[in-house]
Amino acid sequence: EAQVTQNPRYLITVTGKKLTVTCSQNMNHEYMSWYRQDPGLGLRQIYYSMNVEVTDKGDVPEGYKVSRKEKRNFPLILESPSPNQTSLYFCASSLTRGPQETQYFGPGTRLLVL
Amino acid sequence: AQSVTQPDIHITVSEGASLELRCNYSYGATPYLFWYVQSPGQGLQLLLKYFSGDTLVQGIKGFEAEFKRSQSSFNLRKPSVHWSDAAEYFCAVGAASSGSARQLTFGSGTQLTVLP
Numbered sequence: 001e002a003q004v005t006q007n008p009r010y011l012i013t014v015t016g017k018k019l020t021v022t023c024s025q026n027m028n029h030e031y032m033s034w035y036r037q038d039p040g041l042g043l044r045q046i047y048y049s050m051n052v053e054v055t056d057k058g059d060v061p062e063g064y065k066v067s068r069k070e071k072r073n074f075p076l077i078l079e080s081p082s083p084n085q086t087s088l089y090f091c092a093s094s095l096t097r098g099p100q101e102t103q104y105f106g107p108g109t110r111l112l113v114l
Numbered sequence: 115a116q117s118v119t120q121p122d123i124h125i126t127v128s129e130g131a132s133l134e135l136r137c138n139y140s141y142g143a144t145p146y147l148f149w150y151v152q153s154p155g156q157g158l159q160l161l162l163k164y165f166s167g168d169t170l171v172q173g174i175k176g177f178e179a180e181f182k183r184s185q186s187s188f189n190l191r192k193p194s195v196h197w198s199d200a201a202e203y204f205c206a207v208g209a210a211s212s213g214s215a216r217q218l219t220f221g222s223g224t225q226l227t228v229l230p
Contacts, residue, residue, distance in 0.1 A: 004157070035220075040123070040222055041222055042118075042120075042204060042220040042221050042222040042223050043158075043204065043220040044220075045218075090157060090158065092158075099146045099208030099209055099218075100146050100163075100165050100208065101208075102148075102160050102163065103158075103160075103218065105150075105157035105158040105159070106157050107155075107156060107157045108155075108156075108157055
């Protein structure tokens, strides 16, 4: 089954404790991205990757890191989480970066930073 | 830069009633327009998309949307709502801006409640 998976689905952590949210897709998609969803703000892009070893900042990259060592995986790293990073995070992928492409979303990771 | 406005934060309709969710976009050229739905606890799923051609687009689950260039709108409609349609709906615009690899800009979403 074609899908985007994220782990963990729920995470509670404390300020400053490094964490990684994994994202994997099995559709051989080139383009992957991370979004955060906050009430009243919709989805905002954090980082994106156009292919292996090619990543760039989205609209709200502060406090986040990403890597793309393999085509299927695109982990999101919070080196020193802060309470303002409490949010719902979505990973998404599409075949290419073209604006006409359908994005396929993971189920989301709900993060609470105390 | 492109932007999307969904004026209605929350809409409540009765089951069987018709539905229209509003979406206005701002973009200098012909946009790529999308509607996504997010059911509780789920990721986003594409309902429909518009690139060119017929301005009335049919999607999944009985939804349709009409692109109106003169009004910069892409409103989502359904003639008869089902209880399972209760979800949050996001309009998004994709743009091929030169030098930008950003794909989509999302609106803030409209939460739909369906009354029995």
